[in-house]
Amino acid sequence: MPRKKETLTLSIPPGTKAQLEEIARRLNIFWGKSPSPSGLISAIARQELEVGKPFTLTSEQVNALQQATAALIDAGHVEAAKTILTLLLDRGNLEPPLRQSLLQQIGKPTEPWRIEVEKFINQEQPFRLLYRNSQGQDLDYTVRYAEICFYEKRFYLQVWCEETADVEEEMADLPELWHNRCFRLDRIQAILPTSGGWRGEFDAIEVYLHFYGWLVKAYQPKPEDIDDKVMGEVRQVVRRVVNHFWFLREISRYWEDCVILSPESMRQRMQKKVQRLCHLYDLL
Template sequence: MPRKKEALTLSVPPETKEQLEAIALRLGIFWGKSPSVSGLLVAIAQQQIEVGEPFTLNSVQVQSLDKAVKFLNDSGEVEAAQIVLGLLLDKANLEAPMRQQLLEKVSQTAEAWRLRVNQLKADHQPFRLFYQSGKDKVSEFTARSAKIRLYDKRLYLEIWCDDANPREIPELAHNRCLRLDKIVNLLPASENWRESIDYIEVHLHFLKGLADNYESKPDEDVANEMVGDVRHVVKRVSSIFWLFRDVLRYGEDCVIVSPDNVRDRFQQKLIALCRHYDIDIPD
């Protein structure tokens, strides 16, 4: 049975009627082929549309939210970053270059590359990786194994490639650690797949308060036990760069015990650091 409707008569100036019809037209509310003022009133009553001043963002707010997008992506909060990007595109009064830049961020995010890498890994498919290694430089690598890691709240892609990295020790020379958001392109390659990137085991001693307060990392720590007042930890390491970052952060309460080439490389870094501060180191 049709629902009974009540008639409502409005008395408005002609220009107001035209303004209401213009709003109905913009919102796609029609009666037949004509914009419907009655339908507009129903939509307002049912809170299907907003009334009052439109919600917009000024230039300072746009810049702040754009920085927030970068921070969220770097922190691995890709879904939250996409929500903020959608808000910017929907509500901000953007100039054409800025809008295009945000659209590119939507279509080419670290999340898109993460999904692509995971699919290539699942297929055991080596791939050619094009990487923005400098402002005007794109480097190329052939990845035969890959692993996505979170370092310092940013997503990285670790790969195994044939080209040796001179900054690494020989055991890890074929590993590369690349920022996921700087990937330019991924293309399948006709190489043999490897099951894993390279790893070494590094023995560390944690001293004093850090011995009690050290937070174990299950995906890295192979062994973790207290021996007297010292915590002995064995880490599975794929990059001495990130290992050294952690050890430097721990300061004098963390010691690299072995292997010798890792300990020696860290010692060289400490000597260089001391010389920066005019601290004499005997030869």
């Protein structure tokens, strides 16, 4: 028996029917082969469609969701991260470079490496790590100690590994740190257990810092600080450093209110960065 239907008469401006048909066509609402304004109105009444101004994410919301995505991937919650990526692509008013980057992320298979890594760490199990760096190079390491560390905006895998050949030239002045590496979790390609012992700690150097001006009182001690004292108008901090890259990035934010005293190798690294910066700004 045919279902009883109600009739609704609408008075609409010229061109509105064509606009409704176009919306129905876009939403795949048809009567036979023709787009159906009636079906469109029925779907709105059943609250199956969103009406009004389309919901879009603000730039602040996009930034927050990007950070959440990175944190979820690092924590091993890959499917949840892909759900947020889909939301960003659907509802974010994205510039083409960012949209392309997110499309690449959502199409790239990502294993929950943090879960696997933490299992090996808890078991003190050495492992082989296959890693693809930012230059597209595949590198292989034998890891005998590891920690999940947070630097700036995300978690990283920091390790002590046997291999040193890939950094000996770049870090000729810091042989004490040749065995330490820091990896992005989402660039890990494979992890396999291997034989041998577990070290229990990273290699490290002690770096002496002097803080001046407002930082004498404002400096917040870090877990890696092994000595901290105020001497007149100077605050001296001794820091145990296992990764020179992140250390230099951290103290760079203090500008002229922080100076590396020793070791000379670390002091010279900062000097080279300052010289390069001066050159770029035509000060040399």
